[in-house]
Amino acid sequence: MKFIIILTISIILVSSTIPVFGEASYEILENRFYNQPITCIYEPNVPNARDVIIDAWMDETELGVKNWQYELRATEYNKKDKWNMEVQRISLEDQVYFDNKYCDVEIRFDATAPNASYAGVHWMENGKSQIRIVYTDLEVCKTWTEGYYRYTEWCYKEDYIRSKALGNIATHEFGHALGLEHYESDDPNENHDWSIDPYASPSVMTLAVHYDETKNKIRQLDIDKVKEIYDYWGFGELKETTPQDIPVFEGKNYGGFDSFFVPNSEYIKERGNVKFVTIGGLVSEQSFSRGQNILLTVEFPDGEKEEWKVLATTNRQFGAQMIVNEESQVGEYFLEAKYMGYDSEKISFSVLDGMTNTIQPKKETSIPNWIRNNAKWWASGTIEDRDFVMGVQYLAQQKIIRVDNTNIAPVDPNQEIPNWVRNNAKWWGNGLITDSDFVKGIQYLAQQGIIQVN
Template sequence: MDSKISSIRSRVLASKIPLFLGLLVAILLVPQLAFADVYVPLHEYLGYFDSNGIYTVVGNVKNTNDFGIVPTITVSVIDDSKTISKIINHVPLGPGKEIPFKIKFPELLSNTPVLVNPEIIFQKAITHDIPIEILYDKTLVKHSDGHITGRIQNTGDQTIFYPKIYAVVHGYENVLDITQNIEYIEKIEPGEILAFSMYPDPAITEDVFYYSCFAPVDTTVIPVTAKKNDGDFDFRYDSGAWYSAAKFDETGTILSIKGYNSYPLETYANFEFPPISGNEKFSVTLNDEPIEFIQSIDEMGFWHVAFQVGPTSQGTLKISGFDKGLPPEMPKIPQWIKTNANWWITNQISDSEFLEGLDFLFEKQIVSVPERDVINESQWNIPSWVKNPTGWWYEEKISDDDYLNIIENLVKRKIIVI
């Protein structure tokens, strides 16, 4: 198998927010033009037809609050007399930070669409700064064809997996596009420096003047819903390409979706699907020709289908091998943590090994505490009597929610230190 494809390993796309679980916070409704705390500057919000003739809308969300948020942006376009709206569930955004977005409308028929001002709601959330910095030195270069190359550095003390860099592309007097690093970056170690490159859409290449608002993130996923066997099938993907118009065939076993890669370089795609039976075996074609891919399963029990995407390509992707019907409700706590719980209760694993599973729940915000001290693993601690409620949970005498509430309370009170 191609070495580039082999480098795409199983990953949890929701490194901050699990697919099946929203953040445990209140939703705050914020009219876009009424307040200045979370907003999209209208001079950084525009629509254009890309090199494939697809109407594309780009913008930049700014958070001026003193707390983190997860923004949800509604983008609407009037196509003749019809209004088409799409929702972007964006990545967590820290206080005083900004993050660009891009969305495409391949279904538009008019040559003169009208872009409506965006609407924003957000969830208050605990966020952590991503310790990735753009190196503003002579290595940051805008080239004659409009693309930019540069370097990033991990200034933190932990490995960062699957980082991505966004930026706003400017002309002389206006914003032209939103772009991202074209390379798939699996990880960046503490202190490590890696090169990146960004390409604007070929339709606006000649007008590029400069890049700004570089925004590093460690998770960028796009949610999609397709009708399947008389219900909704929710899945997600992460890619340097864009996918739309997802639909299943009448049997509910084959998913087709249109893909567009406007960039002149190869990129990647990684689809995440909830399991139906857990025994699915997928196959993938592009324009009815088989392509190489990797199928894997992540720590949350979700399937991943990953493959390379050719430069300046477009076509219909078909993924077959889905079981009929809709996925069952996924447990909030992964089964492997429940297995660990049984091993811990029966003294087959150590306290620290069990606490690694609980730490995973906090990392994925399955359970949340406003502030948690960052401590070394050698200082982790859990009283032996916590085995009692853990045993009740393993024996299903209490629910996942009950157990999560117990763990959250014990961590808040620093009875469990992790």
């Protein structure tokens, strides 16, 4: 049998007077939302976990948060929208330059908690709710009773926690973000029994999550308590600003770099000789933030891209090295850097072939003009999605664009094409963004299973 204990930073006081057992209390915390909340869930970096596991954790966590919206809306006859909330998932890649200013709640994952003391935790920091969810499964190692109290010792199991349990923990911790304290009995045995009851817990805010995941739910008691905090107005209006989507696809935002360079514009590859290309730069005083990575993108002559993370030193300098040897591709290499939401200028250098003394011409990706027109028409609504998709499929068949086959979601034609892809198509059609920026949008659509290109 397993169940998972959940604690918060809020201190549980033990009354010094003689306790009257069996009384339950449900208090309210000091924090609450003053608008429709935006919750940011940060994808965890777990090197030995498969993508499907991580996806399941993210899905269940999002669902765990959104459960509050469903339940609150369900009890409203009109003006249901006042209980709306927004959930943003921040991929590992986007975390490098993600600006969290719109997040009211930030959810991150940890492998374990200190002393196996909780499976989830919530606290307030600079006016934002911080939530940590532990993904390694806990089990009871030892229980004992002293006087009126029941003690439990916890250990971690080898397994990653089941995603369903993560969703339940997210629901509970988000309850604290809403302003709910624990639903708690002054009888510790009763607090424990709620988690193993054949019926559901009286509240999703009990101290321990029910061992049966299906019996851990938001109850009317919880909804009533939330309405006691928010009253008639609900969460209020949606914030006017919405968080950035995927910043890579937005227009360029210069100003964060004082310099970005490679020392030479040409490097000659020679047999038995290794050369280093030192990529260096200086971030501006205004953008510098200790501990934040610079994302370097290298585009190889064959169009493949690679990304590296580099840390800026306290002198605001950063650097990375590439090797030029016999195996290096001949042609032009393009470099771009991103930092704290800023873009660098695009710079380049060439690798020349010193082994045969012939210099290969730079390979151009040529996207036919009719596709460019298609993109413009599609963006303005003149042609249908399927006509645009046909053009994209043509590009893939002709190997003009390449879509990474990994992480591709099954195709679901009912999914909508996000607005930013349409914008991208318009900008690209008008020559405002590069081919590779446009191709990124297409790759995103394929990876999300919105269109099929292969």
